[in-house]
Amino acid sequence: MTGHRRGRGGAPPTLYTHRPDRAAVVRVSNDRRRIVERAAPVDRSATLPEYYQEDVNTNSALDSADFTYDMGDDSLVPEEEGPETDGISVRVRAKRYTNSDLPFQTWVGLRDEYLDEMLRLEGRGDAEIYAACASCGEADPRYRCENQTCYGPGMFCKSCVVEQHQVLPTHWIQVRCDYYWADGCFERVSLGELGLVVQLGHLPGSMCGAMRRGKYKFTVIDVTGIHKVAVQFCECDSRIKPRQQLMRVCWWPATALDPSTCATFNVIRLFQNLNCLGKVSSFHFLRSLELLTNADGLNPLPNRRRAFIHIVRQHRMMEMMKRAGRGHSASGVGGTAQGELALTCRACPQHGKNLPEGWNNINWAEMPEDLRYKYFTFLAEDANFRLINRNVSTEERDPVVDDGLGYFVNRRLYKEYLRNHVDEEEISTCSGFQAMFLADAKRGKGLRTTGVGGVTCARHNMWRPNGIGDLQRGERYCNMDFIFFAAILNTVMLYIILSYDIACQFSKKFWTRMTGLPEAMHINRQTTSIWFKVPNFHILGHKWPCHSPYSFHWMWGAGMSNGEDVEQNWEFTNGAAGSTKMMGPGGRHAFLEGLFAFHNWMRTVSYRKVLSQRLARALKEAPRHKEAFDAFTAVVEGERPELVAKWRGWVKEWESEQHTEGDSSPFELTKPVKSLKDIRLQLSRAELTRTGEGLEVRRQHTSSTLIAFGLDIENTQQYGAKDNVLIYRRILTIDVKATKDPTTTQEIDFVTRRTALLKRVNRFRNMQRVYMPELVRFLTNSQREIYEDRTRAAESIKLFMPSELAADVRDKAGETGLAKIEEEMREAELSDSLEELRGELRIRSGTNQFRHRNVTGQRGLTRGQGVLRQVEVRIHKAKLRYRYARNALLRLRGHGPWERVFRALAEEDVRGINERARTEEEKAEQERLRALGQIVEGGVGAAGIVVAGEGSHTMSWIWYKTQIGDGDEEIIDALRVEWCKAFARTRRWHEEIVLIDEEMRRTVQYGVWMEEEWERRAGARSRCSSELAEGLRAYAEEHIRRERRTRQRLTKEWSVLRSKATAYLAGSREMGESVVVDVDDVDGDDEEGDVPGEEQVEGNERDDEEDEADADDV
Template sequence: MCRITEGRYQCCEQECFAMGSVCRACCINLHRRNPLHWIEEWNSSFFQHQSLQGLELRMQLGHELGSTCPCSSPASKDFAVLHSNGIHNVSVDFCACSLATERRQQLLRASWWPAMPTDPQTAMTFPLLHLFHTLNCQGKMPAFDMWKGLEIMTENRTGRRPPDRYKVLLRTIRQWRHLKQCKRAGHGHDPTGVQGTSLGELALECLACPHPGWNMPEVSEIEEVKRLTCPQSWLYTLFIALDVNYCVRNAVVSSDEQDPPLSDGWGYFVEKGPYLEHLHKFVSQEEISTCSGFAATFLANIKNVRGLRTTGVVGCTCARHGVWQKRGFGNLQHGERHCNVDGVVVQALNDVEVEVVISYDIVCQWGIHFWERMAEFPDDAHLKLTQDAIIMCMPKFHLWAHKPQCHARFSFNYVHGSGQTHRETIEENWADSNKASAQTKMMGPGARQDTLDDIFGFHNYRIMESFAIKEARVHRDDFERFDEGIISYCGKATTAQWLALVTAWEKDHSRPCPYEATLQGNETLQERSMRRRKGQVEFVNHQVLALFSCLAYKSRRLSEHILEMEVKALAMGTVYQQLNIQKQRSSLLRKINRFRGLQQVFMPNLRLVLSPSKLRHLDASSAFNVESIKLFMPSELDDDNQRARVCTPGVAEMESRMHEAESHDSLQRLRSSLRNRAASHLFTVKNVTGQNSTTQNQGILRTIQMNIHANKLRYRYSRNVLFRLRGHGPWEDELRLLRDEDIRGLNERLQTEDELHEQQRLRDLGVMDATGESSTNWNPAQRGDSRRVLSWIWYDSGTKDNTPKFTALCIEWCKARARMLRWEEEIQLLDEEMRRVISFADWKARWWSERAELRPDASPELQEGLKAFALEHTISEGCKKARVAEKWAPLRRLAQEYQRNLPVEIILEYQLQEEVVEEEVVDDE
């Protein structure tokens, strides 16, 4: 520096070392390495904007810093450079010597990206492109926002609007994305160059999924393992998840001819040509799901497509780790159709040779004619997998919105080798990618596909795996204790029979499902009502008689509801509650008057047997206390003689069957509520802490307990009616007398006398709600509990002796066994996946090492750069291998120690039981 005391120029950039005011010459010399800094000049009153171009700083390219070219060729005076701090006009001199390189190469060596390959007038700095690339992938910031930010920063500095370079920025970003993908995939080292890129080669593969020859044995070796019936062959299964996303839409902007993708089929989108050719065969196809209630099924024939080229995308991801699959995306043109999903599956699984488990929320419909549709594809597009190599299931969260017939058949909980992943990872992935939907909606088809490819690749790069070891041991211990209790109570032969049923169903889903409750000949109230509507119940004038029965039932339930509302109104006493009660009474009176008209037909002699005090109930016409009016159904008469005198044939039998169905229905609801109570208790013990959470959870438990109490009363009332109509008989073996101590779950025991006294004391003090009364105590399965006596409500008692069928108990045993096995598999899968990640890193390091010498014909400078890049990645993969191996070593030791402690019968169960179970099932049939 010249050390002039009164400098007039200063730099506005905080990272600049030229602090303080300097003279003009010093300012230029200090900024030859930083020509994109903002400068200010002192005008005797304040600092005003000045540019380095205004100070006549020239940027010489193609030569060392500080030297000039004798044959320099100046660029246009309006040469613009976009940098992270704004848009600058820079005076640039290109080298024009005899050994000079092209202008675009001179700019690239200065870390400036040329906007045009020939005679560029605009450039973007690498730091700007790096910054936008990261912000766009992580925060989904659109290019327009970046441009407006640069424009505002420039206008704030210069006081003028910079020239429009927005479209130039868009083109440069696409080039940057594409070349970055090719570079990271190693195609700079490939002798064939970018043109030699094969389909899906730019996509990042899941490190933990099975890849034959990379992180697992070759397919031929796997087949040898299967031939030896090794129980560990399921470890080489690929889990994928399919789903449709309607947020990632695309408007009719530009065209495929004007805006084609730069990497069609090389990344995460399918190859467009074969995909569209397949779709053209199904232009008029209409598909409506008859099972699922999701919005996707209603959008199968979506009409709101005006102005849209693409209504969404169908995506394919790794179901265990959430990694997007190569060639796993396809555009939707008219809602969710099977042909779109088929086109994606065919390309995503085209080179897969290991067994596959497919998760899809409407697989119950899509999978029906899957293989018939696969046969319609060209021979070169056929899957290498056979029908036995593909298993179809549903995600755990979506499963319960389907019909009950789908629950066990498509549940991951009952698929051997599936572990414990919830298979909803694709929904988590959509939540991240949907942030980019706004910016991609108005893009051209090629720009949109390139942008989404890049965002999906960034997602795969950032993905992390999660592990769980402790939970498996908990489920195994619980099952072992539960199994001990079952064997001591039911006998080992019973559990062996259950195991045979489970294993047989896993091999053939057409057999009875052991995971679902079946009412053996018992109808619920809803099923009996449905049969009446269909005309399947044969009575004289059955339609009118069904209406008579329905009115009686609804009137009684409405009366109970009004009484419950009155109890609450006594405590609250609001005007709204009183008005609501009055409305309900008016509704009840209308139903009763209608019922009385039908009662005169089916019970014509009712007035002859009623006392004067009861006759007033028949003539009631006021809505006041209408809930206390008696209906006088056949069960309310004194004996069978009165019923025969009063009722027409079939009326008493009709009421009897109605209450029989209501009894079974109440018992089933009671079991469900008891299971909910047990699950809620378990969740409370494990997760609920703090006053707010505890208070909310107590409200949930109180609601469950009220449901238990209501179902208990419903059952007792219906059974009492049955007893008055039928008397003693075989029906009492199924519908026993329900005592308070019978109402307990599978994992609940009877309370002791001391516990009952303590519970009554808490109720008297007001600590416990009156509705929370119970004669049971919840407690997880413990040793010694096997001597307890299970409540009769958990098994079907078809006889009076102690030989129950244990329907509900069998279901609980099968589900507990399935949970235990899935967690055992999860431990083995996690250990195998950790091994695969380490093996994949080792293979990738060798792969990069081999790439270093693939272009011996290149120039020495290029060879040196290629070798340096390849060796850098070789060392990086080696460090990754060492890092994850050290990080996961304790987990792997824990998992392997746990597997060594597994009982032999669990590890070899599927291998040893296969032939024996098949013979047992055949004998039973």
């Protein structure tokens, strides 16, 4: 048998083949229908070794002469050159045109034309335009509107242009600077300079007999710039104040008394959208308006930043009041209840709004499982130390007006409670958490708040009413307790699932701490149960005893909840940290209230797509996991049927209760796995016994020492003379082959390492002559040539362990039992190498997660790539070690049941516990990356949450054992863990379908309730003017129509998916008509990502204009 892989040829092994390097940029086409890839050659100054391999053929024992350190290592086998391409690859689904595929390239050839048209606009245009006034026909007009969007590109006389802009006073006018155009140009003037006076309180164009002029420098801020406008107030009716007259033309006054500055509603809405989405500050926004007004800086403008901030703050507050229906209530603003201004989650259970009548009076003991967990309320709590606030201004100068009416807790009650916990200190007993360790160490000098704590619904990313509170000194229990109980105040909840990254500590003495809160905030423990869980990613930082009790994966009714939603919400708010840091208490409070409201509205708008995506994914994953689990169960039941019933009951019993310890968890091993050290200790004790019986007295070393030393030479770490260089035998092989043209320094390093390795090999040979005295006599001719060759490099010398000899000569070449000793050590080595491989894969997952979340910029990414390369090298070593050990054990033991436990290690098996296997498309991309000399991983990690894969993939076999041996408790224990996990995953996906279907029903039902609520509000306020009554009715009708339209749209779009869910839950294999799901990046939840293989939802092509119209309400 040859040592070369089939189809590779017989070329000598090299680390990599030098080939032209190409880099590619992949993007989605503008019509979002195709993938466009553009590749180009790149210069690579230094080539690094590639550490990627395919599986060695370990299912057949290789001859010892062919079993080399090159086996199983594709990086040591040259790859053939592929054909060169033109560098551009486009996959087209339908016939397209250049203009749609490459619009910029089409435009490049028209640059002169575009430039000419821009310059043409600097003149008057066609003669027919400037020959006469477009309104009255007067000859030789000199004026035109700079916008040229109100009345087209026409030219006007002075009187006409002023008359045309009676209702557009914030447009700029261009006037011809010379009477004759020969050497003239246009200059900008304001309508005020042309004599336009805005008369308030009357129809446009009419004058008031009892008018009062406004201030000389009356300023109006609009999207077109900052304008000085001449205004006249009407005093015909003294009851209508100037501020009201301004509001009635959509100008918001900066002050309530004698205003001199105002902003149009349009500019306020524009700023709020830019402020919330782009985190554009008021300073930069006003600066941009100043540049639109006075780009050259020759005409200084008045500073209106403070006035604009006041306007925006007032508008934000009133918009929240308006959306909450406070204008429709007779009690008005003063009757607003705590948390009433907050937008609530439509998909979460809300008593009286989206739950069946009498749901809270159901006999829970008799209710089926699928009905009970539908009423779970999932919440997540966390603290954010980015949103700090410096100790600037005071509450007297900058007060909080809407205290406790929206998302923040009531400040007065909050401060009173915290006064009793000034010196409170908590220290976590669970490792890895700075949240509690730094509770008292957080920087606080000069800060009013060191951050904020918040509560969201854990499945839909919606901030809870009264669910935000400032932190004064880190993340203390007293703060987080108050915020949590305030967030659930006055709500009916039977089961609360609280996700918190320190839930294991937060849950201790939880009910005792509740007694220290105001009595009105207490909850009834007889009717409300709280389960504490740790988010999926954060649980990795906990000690092992916390994993099973606090994991969402092992909780009945959790579905595919992951608890990380609150972390994703902070990402949206953190962009505003720089602005809020220097705000006063009132301004910061109002700004964050608006930001949280904007976030909640955008999440509400996204429900249509998000819930569709999640249900589609659940319907795709649930049958796959159930099928895999049923097949797994059938195998186990075929051998040990009594185990399945025991395990099934164990899982259900565990999941149905809240645990604080993992001692009785069915998801954790109870039998420790023997390591190589354990086996060596066992053999040493056996040899000690033999020596005590007089069987071994003459030798300094034992036979197990020989085998152990041989394994050490192959695998054990040694330190060289320089920089603690690792001396692995096979690593030295790789390093030598990786260096094509070594420098003098590299040569010295190789010689030093070879010398140290050769000394160890010589020591092994001396020991081998004692325990294997007849070795040379029983070697084959080819083996003897290798054995006697003194010119071979140290890393290429064969040790000729018993596994490298033919089976019929092993006992003849040395002492009886040597092969048995190596067999036991090789089996232990397999366990050790698998454990090493698993450990490195966990490191890789964590490193990837850190890079995705924290590393930006070329410098950081380059350094991160270096770290990943080091991790990949270690994964590579562990992978090779396992393959060599398995090949040796196969030669010693032959085929048998042990191969079901220690399988052949394929490349797709080398993936983290959170990584899934690659698809065929991803494998093709993997090959492309290999050609570029990049690091290639064996699996695809789940971005965002490391352990998310626990519920969305079938695990690689390296993470468990699969053989049931007679009386082998260790294997049964490992098999039990994997079966229980598979059972839990199957249950979670089933629950996810139930939960999402219920969330869809609740969302639609909430719309019905909102429609009825606005019907009630429309006529709730009777004592008001007819004009106000008409506005109240119109606004209510707008919401009624929106709710009705949304409800009808959701019912229609979700009907097919919900029918599929109903069919699946009923056990039907017929899933009804086909449906395609539109996958957009709107979820923000890493656990529920794109659904592979499903691209578009039929009927979900909602116009962008409609989405934007919905968002305009914020």
